[in-house]
Amino acid sequence: MKFLMQGLSLALLGAGLAAVPGLQTAAVGETAPTAAPGTAQLRSAADGRVTITKDPATGRIAFVRVSRGGDLLPRLGGSSQAGAIAKADAFVTTNAAALGAGPGELVRSRVTTSPYGRTVVYTQQYHGVPVFGAMVKANLDGQGDLTSVNGYAAPDLDLAVTPAVPASTAASYAVANVKADPPGLRGRTADVSTVRATASKLLVYRTGSTKGVPGKAVLAWQVSVGNGAGVNESVLVDAATGKLVNRYTASEAADFATDRELYEKQSKPANLVWKDGDAFPGSLTTEQQNLMYDAGNTYWLFANTFDYDSFDGAGAKMVTVANLDDPDGTFCPNAQWTGTEINMCPGSEADDIVSHEWGHAYTQYTSGLVYQYQSGALNESYSDVWGETIDLINNREDGGEGNISAARPVGACSTSTRGEVGVKINAPASIAKECDAAAASFGPTIDKTGITGDVVRAKDVAESDGGTTNDGCSPYTNAAAVNGHIALAYERPGCDYGTQARNAQDAGATAIIVGSYDENVIPMSTQEQGITIPAVMIKRSDRATIASKLGSGPVNVTIRDIDPAQRTASTRWLVGEQGKVFGGALRDMWTPTCYGNAGKVSDAEYYCGTGDSGGVHLNSGVPNHAYALLVDGGTYNGVTVPGIGLDKAANLWWLTQLDHLTPTSDFADMADGLDAACATLTGQPIRQLSVKRVTPGAAAAPITTADCAAVKAVAAAVQLRKKPTQCNYKPLLKKGSPSVCGKQFTTKTVFKDGFRHGLQKWTKSKVLSTGKARSFPWKGTKNTPGKHRGRVVMSADPDAGTCARNDNVASSNAITSRAIRLPSGAAPRLSFQHYLATEAGYDGGNVKISVNGGKFKVVPNGAYAFNKPNSALLAADQGNSNPMAGQKAFNGTDGGTATGSWGTSIVNLAKAGAKPGDKVKIRFDMGRDCAAGLDGWYVDNVKVQVCKKKAGATVADRRRTSGRR
Structure with a gap:
């Protein structure tokens, strides 16, 4: 894992919400309303x-709010706690279906109070099992509206x-998964030799919930797997099959006074x-003192x-481990919130880094933002926001910026950053481009002039280090x-970037270009000292x-700063x-683009893949930019944003x-939340920020309607409400389907099976790569993914196997x-x-077909009239x-998800070699390699039908049924 990638959902301090003592949880909506009101009734x-x-x-309501001074349920009144609870319960009961919950599923879990009103929080339970x-x-204001x-x-x-799978079995599967696929910094893996399951919890998990895409609900064990020294994974295991369904880096878990502890190693x-x-x-070193200052600064900002009061709102102990023991170097340099403490590697003790990790703790105990996709980008951004806010106001002499750093013009990089660099291919002309x-x-x-030279591919000892040449x-x-040229190397997990740069430098290279193993480029980091040549990363393509x-002549490139004029001497x-x-x-x-991160949703830097947990770091630039721009103000993307401080x-x-x-809020939810928060705070007393011990902030200027206009701006x-359409995500199977035969034809079905009775009409078979391999026979199931009802096969x-001969x-x-005999003349x-x-x-x-008892052959793509196979599987010589390799x-x-969706495929059997009068057998083959899988x-x-032309049908009609145009 890259820096600050560890905490999942932790907590922040804020408008003074204290849990109501002695509150009993209660289910609401036990009796289903006769009809769930639509939005018209709600309005x-x-x-x-x-x-x-x-x-x-x-398709359910994610956010509903009323204009300032309004009330979503005015028929109930009262500003007391009991009145607030009654009003919230009534709304949730009446609108449970519109919110997505079944009768009695929303359970009141807590009520919190603030100077601005109350918040009644509900969690979902299905037959007593919590829903992930x-x-x-x-939210109710002080008047009870x-x-x-x-x-x-x-x-x-x-x-x-x-559950069919016991908790102990799920835990062993989860530990095995983490050991087989260790987390870690990009380019190195964590030591997982001592990981163990620390907790298991049964819950209902809807696939796709963190991605914001449709999915199916499964019963799952959520298993926490960690070692207390850098590894902290949340693994969800299907409680019916034992299959892995998700995994992410996680952290499970007034009179104020700090309660801090500092440990070494x-x-x-x-x-x-x-x-x-x-x-x-006492005897603390400067670095140790700074860690305690930083924990204290974080505590007092929120207090x-x-x-x-601390990250849980109830005075939790703040434990810091300095100079984390990392003997094999698989975690450091990094920093992490583990769910109970923060771990700091040597040299990582900058104040905004330390406060960033504590920010994850506060997020865990408030919103619980899941560390994937946009919710994870918000989680990461919140930690950056609190870390940098503290850095801007603490006036520390240990590297803190204080409040003296000047604001920068919109779009300007800092002279202290690496800035936006480019690699321009100059020659040969056939591949000339900007990368x-x-x-x-x-x-x-790297300056404006940059470095120009011919590229030479790195060649080193094959396989001796577990890599390539x-x-x-x-x-x-x-x-x-x-010597004297620019080296080109390939990124490989387990190979440190500093090692790559050192070897290129020792060979006399003037610079090194590292080709990413995917389409994502990142600022490479290392603990290696004494690197004197520039290093950049480019995309795999x-x-x-x-x-x-490279084999047909010189390839000349220039590595340079592509925006040298836009620099300001500020570390703000x-x-x-x-x-x-x-x-x-x-x-x-x-x-954010100065470091290759997106500054708005439509930026080319917006990450569309599944790496980086769906872009939690790369896309955190969007909400990060929103905060910085709202504080300082400026015109960006054609929108003028007044700074509000x-x-x-x-x-x-x-x-x-x-x-x-x-937990699953996305950028659009953030925009709605900011609007609602601004409406709540308008005209209300707020405090100035303070990180000094027991020094509450003085009254700040109140928030105004003009400030709320700035929030909207x-x-x-930064396009918080815009979907990332540039990702151009498409389903594997096109939606809908043309008519099998067409209006001018009659259709006769000669074989069909909707699998209501399982596989009675089919014969099973299997092929194993070795006698030790496991297979997964076809079976009937009602547990269908997506919006598809009924029994299927x-x-x-599965995500199983290790490629060892015995596993x-x-x-x-x-x-x-x-x-199946095909009628003649059809x-x-x-x-x-x-x-x-x-x-x-x-x-x-x-799909394969056998004609008249002949050998089964793959149905060629040219025989598909609709939704043909998307590509060939990798060949055996490709590993x-x-x-079924190569088929x-x-x-x-x-596209863009780890799920599929339903579609219909149509095959013209004549183009697959079957003629009227023939006997055919249809075979569905599902194959997998030695390890890893998905679903x-x-x-x-399944239907085999024949099409007969009606009297008067034209040639064009017949062509339409064959898929020709």
């Missing part, structure tokens, strides 16, 4: 203008809640070096400004050829373009610039986190129909509905151990 019941936002994945990420918050309700609930739940009693009450600084690039955080900076992780075998021409809004081991700042909140912005961000964000400027593609799943499973067609989600390239399914097949998932192939409604 008509309210007093004031109502704004409603729907969740695109579920489901939370609804009802219901001003907003928001959140997420999993709709249409219908599943058994008795590990948080063992013998390693305790200081605690509150001891003499300060003084928001009346919030996206990111400068390393180490080595010299081109990753540059060993001393070069072609040093003479590299650009690396391949350069490499393709830089994250981690004082972290010695990182070689410079890690992110720029003011101009730190005090107002921080109060708005905190109240949004506390009252309006839930900044959401538009499926063959699994691999390289196999294929087939179902074969009986012999055009034969095959159609079927299916859903597929597999490991792309390696695992997949296809694919699937028995055309349906494989992968819908499987689901099939339903």
Whole structure:
């Protein structure tokens, strides 16, 4: 994991919400309303203008709020706690279905109070089992008016809640998964030899909930797996099958006074070096003192400004481990909130880095933002926001910026950053282009002139370091050829970027270009000292373009700063610039593109893939930019945003986190939450920010309606409500389907199976790569993914196997129909509905046909009139151990997700070699390689039909049925 990638959902301080003592949880809506009111009824019941936002994945209400001075449920009154609870309960009961919950599923879990009113919080339970990420918050002002309700609930739940897989088995599967696929910094893996399951919890999990896409609900065990020293994973295991369904980096878990403890290496009693009450600084080093200052600054920011007592709101102990024991170097340099403490590697003790990690703790105990996709980007951004806010106001002499750093012009990079760099391919002309690039955080900076030279591919000792001849992780075998030129190396997990740069430098290279293993470029970091040549990363596709021409002549490139004029001598809004081991700042909140991060949703830098947990760091630039721009002001993306200052912005961000964000909130929810928070705070007393011990902030200027207009402007400027359409996500299978035969034809069905009785009409078979391999036979199931009802059949593609001969799943499973005679004089067609989600390239399914008892052959793509297989599986010589390697097949998932969706495929059997009068057998094959997978192939409604022309049908009509145009 890259820096600051560890905490999942932790907590922030804010508008002083204290849990109500002695509150008993209670289910609401036990009796289903006769009809769930639609939005028209909801609007008509309210007093004031109502704004409603729907969740695109579920179609249910995600956020509803009323204009200032209004009330969503004016028929109930009372400003008391009992009145607030009654009003919130009544609204949630009446509108449970519109919010996504079934009768009695929303359970009141707590009521919190603030100077501005109350928040009633509900979680979802299905037959007593909690639903992952489901939370609804009802917000009432000081007069008892219901001003907003928001959140997420999993709709249409219908599943058994008795686990077939015991907790102990799920825990062993989860630990095995983490050991087989260790987390870690990009380029190195964590030591997982001592990981263990620390907790298991049964819950209902809806796939796709963190991505904001449709999904299915499954009963799952949520298993926490960690080692207390850098590894802290949350693994969700299907409680019916034992299959992994999700995994993410996680942290599970007034009279104010700090309760801090500092440990060295590990948080063992013998390693305790200081605690509150001891003499300060005593024998502490400067670095240790700074860690305690930073914990104290974080504590007092929230206590003084928001009346919030430590990260849990109840005075929790703040434990810091300095100089984390990391003997094999798999975690450091990094920093982490583990769910109970923060771990700091040597040299990572910058104040904004330390406060960033404590920010994760506060997020965990408030919104609980899940560390994936946009909710994870918000989680990461909130930590940057609090870390940088503290850095701007603490006036520390240990590297803190204080409040003297000048604001920068919009779009300007800092002279302290690496800035936006580019790699321009100058020659040969056939591949000349500008390549996206990111400068390393180490080595010299790159200026406007840059470095121009011919590229030479790194060649080192093959396999001796577990790599290839081109990753540059060993001393070069072609040093003479590299000397005086620019080296090209390939990124490889387990190979440190500093090692790559050192080997290139020792070979005499003038610079090194590292080709990413995907289309994502990042600022590379290292602990390696003494690097004197520039290093940049480019995309895998650009690396391949350069490499393709190296054998036929020189490839000349220029590495340069592409925006040298836009620089300001200011460290304002830089994250981690004082972290010695990182070689410079890690992110720029003011101009995120200076570090290759998105500054608005439509930016080319917006990350669309599944790496980086769905872009939690790369896309955190969007909400980061929103905060910085709202504080300082400026015109961006054609929108002018008046600056409102730190005090107002921080109060708005905190109240949004506390009252309006839930575990699966996305950027649009953030925009709605900021609007609601601003309406709540308008004209109310707020405090200035303060990080001094027991020094509550003085009264700040109140928030005004003009400030709320600025909030709306900044959401538009960075496009919080815009979908990332540039990702161009498309489903694997096109929606809808043409008529099998057409209007001018009659259709006769000669074979059909909707699998209501399982596989009675089919014969099973399998192929194993070795006698030890496991296979996953086709089976009938009612547990269908997506919006598809009824019984289907499926063959699994589980995340299983290790490729060892005694533990691999390289196999294929087939179902074969009986012999089907095709009537004479008719055009034969095959159609079927299916859903597929597999490991792309390696695992997949296809249809084969046998004619008159002949050999089964893959139905060629040219025979498909609609929804043909998307690509060929990798061949055996490409490392694919699937028995179906190299065959055309349906494989992968819908674009941008780890799921699929249902579609219909139509085959012209005549083009597959079957003629009227022939006997055919249809076979569905699902194959997988030795390890790793996703879900499987689901099939339903298989039909073989024949098309006969009606009298008067034209040639054009006949062509339409064959798929020709």
